[in-house]
């Protein structure tokens with residue numbers, strides 16, 4: 001007995017419907033995520049995100065923002081001017097490195113404390129002089145005369161001796177070595193500027 005195309009089509013449709021009905025109850029049995037589980041996963045995700053953000057911020061602030069030899073970072077110098085002689089100019093670090101008659105080492109920020117001009121070393125007068133309004137400063141940065149309200153600003157330094165001893169100047173005073181032949185290097189931190197109060 002042959003089956004007509006119409007009957008065959010109807011049989012195929014009927015069998016597909018039966019298959020779908022057989023599968024549908026199984027799909028309905030798959031358990032969905034409960035409200036408690038959803039809240040648990042959402043809470044876990046938020047905590048993970050917050051932890052990652054905090055770690056990222058800690059790394060960001062923990063890393064030095066300026067490299068060595070870049071203004072804002074640290075400069076390492078292994079030579080000094082002779083005590084009482086003209087200071088060394090460091091254009092990249094924007095400072096003068098002075099060694100006083102008594103062997104005190106100090107790094108002076110190049111910007112005048114009056115209105116921000118760049119002062120210069122005048123060898124003939126053995127002092128710093130500002131070309132804008134005439135403020136004058138000693139080799140160690142101390143105010144002499146003029147409209148500047150205070151002595152020159154300094155950078156924090158660390159002086160390292162040949163035996164590994166480190167001396168620093170958190171107050172901005174020159175670092176004095178008993179014996180300059182013991183000098184090995186000076187690290188100038190141009191990210192830490194020290195303002196002297198008044199004309200000292």
Ligand code: FES
Nearest residue numbers: 112114115130133
């Ligand atoms: S800016 Fe230097 S004296 Fe005025």
